[in-house]
Structure formats: C-alpha cells, structure tokens
Amino acid sequence: MSDPAPPPISVHGGAGGERAVTEDLERAAAVLASAAQELREAAKALRIAQWNAEDAYSRSLPEVAPYVFDARDAAQDASHGPHGALALERELDDVSARLSQVAHGFLAAEQAANHHVSVLERTRRAVRDLALTVAFPSRVVAGAAWSVTPLGTAMRITGDDPVGEALMPDGPPPTTGYLNGDTAGAAIAAHDIPRGPLPSQYEAAVGAATAAADALERLAGEPALVGVHVRPGSGAERASPLGLEDLVDGVAAVPYGEHGAVAIDTLTHADGTRSHIVSIPGTADHTLWDASPFDWLSNGQAVVGRTSDTARLVALALERHGIRATEPVMLVGHSQGGIVAATIAASEAADRLAITHVVTAGSPIDRNAPIDGVEYIHLSSLQETVHQLDGVRTPDAANVISVVADLEQSGDPAVAAAGASVLGAHALGSYAAIGRAADASLRPSLTAWRSGASAFLGSGEMARTEYAPAVTPSRATEPSPGPNAPPSPPRDPRPVPGISPGGIPELRP
Known part of the structure; x- marks a missing residue:
C-alpha cells in the first residue's frame, strides 16, 4: 500500500x-x-x-x-x-x-x-467555512436537544443514532477558509503603515504589549536566563536527516524539559570534517513565571528590535558547543524558533560562525533582509496564519526559497483535517508533511538547495547535544530595558527590522 x-x-x-x-x-x-x-x-x-x-x-x-x-x-x-x-x-x-x-x-x-488556487476557489472555501462556523452553534443545540428526547435516548443506547450523528457536528468547524495567511497578512499590513516619526499602529501595539509582558513577568518573579547547561542524557547518536521532513522532525524531537531546550546535532563525516544542525522549537511557555525563554515576551522582543532570551539561549549554546569557524552550520526553527534562526543569522554572532543555511517552518521572518552567503528556505501553507503575521510577502531572491502548500488538498486525511484549523495548520506534523512534499519535488530551486545542503543531509554519523537554560531565582531586580531600547547590532550593515511574533502551541494532527 x-x-x-x-x-x-x-x-x-x-x-x-x-x-x-x-x-x-x-x-x-x-x-x-x-x-x-x-x-x-x-x-x-x-x-x-x-x-x-x-x-x-x-x-x-x-x-x-x-x-x-x-x-x-x-x-x-x-x-x-x-x-x-x-x-x-x-x-x-x-x-x-x-x-x-x-x-x-x-x-x-x-x-x-504560485497561484494554483484561484480567487474563485478561495472565495468558495471562505464562504463554505464561514457558513459552517455560523451554523455550528445551532447544530450543537439541535443535537443536544435530540439526545434528551425519548427516541434519541433510545437510539443512543442502542448505539445506532443516525439522526443524532447528522445533527451533531463531528468537531469544530473549519476556519482556514476565511482565517488564513492572506486575511491575516492583509489585516496586519492595513495597520502597519508608517506614521512619520511615530511607529505604525501595529508596531506601537506590539511594543506596548511587550512592555506590559516584561513588567508582569518581573512582578511574577520569573527566573532570569544567565547561561546554558547540557541536559542529562545528551550525546545520543541519531540518524542523519535525509531532507526537510527529517529536519522538521528533528525540531519536534527537542524535549521541552523543565525550562525548554535547544538541540545541536553534530555530523562527523568520513574525512573527519564536521557540520552542525541547530534545532530551535517554537513557543511553549504561556505563563508569566516559567523560566523557559520560549515565551510570548521573546516573540514581542523580536518585534521591537531587542534581543530575545531565546536568541541569547541559542547564541550561548553555539558558543558552548565549540563550533569551529570553518564548520558549516544550519539553523532550523519552527514558529518562534524560525524567528530566532533568522535573527541569529543576521547578528554579529554569525560573523564567528559559518552559518550557511536557515530553514524555517511557520515563522514570520520576511521583514528580515536575507544575508548574502546564507541559503534560506521557508515552509508555509495557504492555511497558515502565523507565517503572515509580519504582513509582508516573502521576497524573491536567488538565496531565498518559499514553499507554500495547500494542506486541504493533501491525500493524507489527517493532514487535510489539520489544515482546516489555525492550530492544526501551524502544527509540526503539518510542516513535516510539507517537508515531505518538498523532498519529493524536482523543482530546480529545491534540487539546487539539496545539492548545496549536502553537508547536512544523509552523510556521516550524528550525535545530538541538548542545551537547557541556566537561570537565577528571579529577574525582578534586573533593570528593564523598556520598549524603546536599542536593538542588538546586526551582522549586515543594513538595519535588520523587527519581525512579528510566531508561536502557537505545538500540535501534531
């Protein structure tokens, strides 16, 4: 089969x-x-x-x-x-x-x-999903009312209730027909118009939310990131990735642990040379007191141009790992992890490393100017919203590839069902399916990318080291940089603008 x-x-x-x-x-x-x-x-x-x-x-x-x-x-x-x-x-x-x-x-x-779904088909999907959403409450009420009737109760007891099955919806209504990348990006762009010396409404709102989150975390006594340590059990050998699907699965395999972690896979090749794959997960901390840097404050910090705790964690892990300046490095990130990957590739820290590839999945990174000498590939879907939260279309460049899938047309029912919801479209399982489709493609851009990424794919032994944050009891006594603090110096002389937050909880369809 x-x-x-x-x-x-x-x-x-x-x-x-x-x-x-x-x-x-x-x-x-x-x-x-x-x-x-x-x-x-x-x-x-x-x-x-x-x-x-x-x-x-x-x-x-x-x-x-x-x-x-x-x-x-x-x-x-x-x-x-x-x-x-x-x-x-x-x-x-x-x-x-x-x-x-x-x-x-x-x-x-x-x-x-690149527009394989016509405007007419997108409109049809939007009308269909909107109609099912509007009808959902009435169907739930009708199904509940039927279930308490004598006949409905009897049918339910016998296990054969076609009327109840017809009335009660199987699950939540699909929403990505009208709530998707196109609509989210258009809404953000409408509020991201510069207002002279003042920031746009979008930037101002994100800056205010970040300042509030920073104050609340200090008030709640969230611990402060001061370093990294190797997680116990690290160093296990893993199979080398063969393509984008395996790279996405490598991010999914990073354990959250106590306060989150980032993983570095080191491949040792037959000639003794090494290459490294850095797997950076997405947002996992939705509290004000967890020590994990993978939180919403880190998302907001990227928008206002400040270095996030997640970016600091990755930079510390790269330094601790002892990567030589001549050894190629690939950064792979999902959601917030993709933001961090793009940020690290454009930072001064990258000058000490040979960062050659950046792979992102569902990450709003399009406001970051691509760096010459780095190959970027961005995975997304028509149903994805997080990727478009920057309100900017992915620029076309010789070193930037954008892969956009239509999850609804997948031959895998689980993937197609995941594409019906915002959370499912953003899940790592959906991105593994997109990676699988890209791996099977013979498009010239993807063929050239696989050839250029040969140092990371399908060769050599690989061992994984996981780095977790080392924290102090509380960051309440740290000085708050405020929403207008200057950004960290970019690697490229061009300014690297902030980017919007990404990181809905990880799900697998």
Whole structure:
C-alpha cells in the first residue's frame, strides 16, 4: 500500500526562481542591447568615412583614386552590407528583445504556478467555512436537544443514532477558509503603515504589549536566563536527516524539559570534517513565571528590535558547543524558533560562525533582509496564519526559497483535517508533511538547495547535544530595558527590522 499523496506545493525564489532566472536573462538582454548601440555608433562612423572617401575621390590623384574608391566601398559594405554593422545591430536587437520576452514569459508562468488556487476557489472555501462556523452553534443545540428526547435516548443506547450523528457536528468547524495567511497578512499590513516619526499602529501595539509582558513577568518573579547547561542524557547518536521532513522532525524531537531546550546535532563525516544542525522549537511557555525563554515576551522582543532570551539561549549554546569557524552550520526553527534562526543569522554572532543555511517552518521572518552567503528556505501553507503575521510577502531572491502548500488538498486525511484549523495548520506534523512534499519535488530551486545542503543531509554519523537554560531565582531586580531600547547590532550593515511574533502551541494532527 502506497503512502498518501503529500499536499501540493508551489515554489518560488531560489536558484530556479523568477529573480535568479530573469536577472540573468535581463542582464544578457541588456548586454546585447548595449552591443547593438555600439554597432549603431560604428555604422554612423563608417557612413561618415564613406562620405569622406567620396569627397576625397574627386580630388585624388589618378594613381590614388582606385584605392580611395575601394576604401569607400569597404566602408559602405562594413556599414550596410549583409554582414555589416547595421545588419548585426538588427540581429542583436532581435535577440535582446526575445530574451526579454523569455524573461517576462517565465515570470508570468512562475506567478501562475504560485497561484494554483484561484480567487474563485478561495472565495468558495471562505464562504463554505464561514457558513459552517455560523451554523455550528445551532447544530450543537439541535443535537443536544435530540439526545434528551425519548427516541434519541433510545437510539443512543442502542448505539445506532443516525439522526443524532447528522445533527451533531463531528468537531469544530473549519476556519482556514476565511482565517488564513492572506486575511491575516492583509489585516496586519492595513495597520502597519508608517506614521512619520511615530511607529505604525501595529508596531506601537506590539511594543506596548511587550512592555506590559516584561513588567508582569518581573512582578511574577520569573527566573532570569544567565547561561546554558547540557541536559542529562545528551550525546545520543541519531540518524542523519535525509531532507526537510527529517529536519522538521528533528525540531519536534527537542524535549521541552523543565525550562525548554535547544538541540545541536553534530555530523562527523568520513574525512573527519564536521557540520552542525541547530534545532530551535517554537513557543511553549504561556505563563508569566516559567523560566523557559520560549515565551510570548521573546516573540514581542523580536518585534521591537531587542534581543530575545531565546536568541541569547541559542547564541550561548553555539558558543558552548565549540563550533569551529570553518564548520558549516544550519539553523532550523519552527514558529518562534524560525524567528530566532533568522535573527541569529543576521547578528554579529554569525560573523564567528559559518552559518550557511536557515530553514524555517511557520515563522514570520520576511521583514528580515536575507544575508548574502546564507541559503534560506521557508515552509508555509495557504492555511497558515502565523507565517503572515509580519504582513509582508516573502521576497524573491536567488538565496531565498518559499514553499507554500495547500494542506486541504493533501491525500493524507489527517493532514487535510489539520489544515482546516489555525492550530492544526501551524502544527509540526503539518510542516513535516510539507517537508515531505518538498523532498519529493524536482523543482530546480529545491534540487539546487539539496545539492548545496549536502553537508547536512544523509552523510556521516550524528550525535545530538541538548542545551537547557541556566537561570537565577528571579529577574525582578534586573533593570528593564523598556520598549524603546536599542536593538542588538546586526551582522549586515543594513538595519535588520523587527519581525512579528510566531508561536502557537505545538500540535501534531
């Protein structure tokens, strides 16, 4: 029996994406157009030379006149002949125009492929889910009323109650038809318009919420992060990942423990070289007193440009692990973990490491400018909301790949059912299915990514070390940096803007 079909995916960006392909085509078209312009200038010069030769012919000595006549003919042929400058100019102009047409055609095809669900189909899904949501309370009431009637009670006792089954819904109504990445991103973008020197309404709201969360955690006496320690039992050998599905599962395997943890898998290859995969989970702490840095305060800190406790935890773990500057590092994160991965890749700490790859799942990281020399791949779905909480579309770049799945069309009923709810779409199990679909894809961008990530996939022995936070009894006495504290210096000279929070509790469908 074959495995169920994974959800269909669209892929844009990367080595086979619109920018990587069209930039090369447009650059070649521009070079040819420039050469054609040079030939036009050369034809003008030859025409002037022809006129000068004609003028000189009438005044030249008889023994020189034939040579002047030949020079005039040569200038005319070089300018207007079948292989002259004007003919070559026309050919180059024609090739340049056709290259531009190919670039535009590729762009149109890429955009069509990335919108495999039509506006009409999205509207149908939204109307369907909205109607089921509105009808849900009345169905619950009708089912409950039927169950207390004599006939309903009798049918329920016998175990055969088709009326009750028809009236009572099987579960909560689907919501991702109208509450999804498109609607969430549009709502955020509508409140993220700059207001001159003042922050946008969105930034102001997040900054205020972060300041309030910081004050409440101090009041509740939440412990402070001061370092990391190796969790007992770390160092066990694991199978090397073969693709994106295994990388997502590697994040799912990070135990929460007492206060959360981050895992570093070290692969030792046959030639003695090493590479490292850092697995960073999402938000797991929803209290004001747990010492885990994987909380909502860390989400908000990223938005207002401050270094979060989660980013500090990962940076400390990387330093403690003793990674050499020449050893390649891949950062893999789900939800908040993806925010941290993008933040670490853009921080000054990355200058001491060879961070070559960043993989995120359901993370709103699109306000972070991608760093040259780092390969990014972002997994999301049409049903996902957290990925779009930054209100920005993933930029197209040669080193940035966006994989967007339609969970509702998955051949696996569990994945399709998970895609019906916001929590299910954000679950790691859904992202494992998206990773599986990407692993099976032969799209040029994904093929190139797998080739470039060979140091992390399917080779060498691998051992995992888990790092947990070391904390003080309370952070109440620490000075509060406040919502307007300056951000940590970015690795790139361009400013790295804040990004929105991500991290709904981990679920598996």
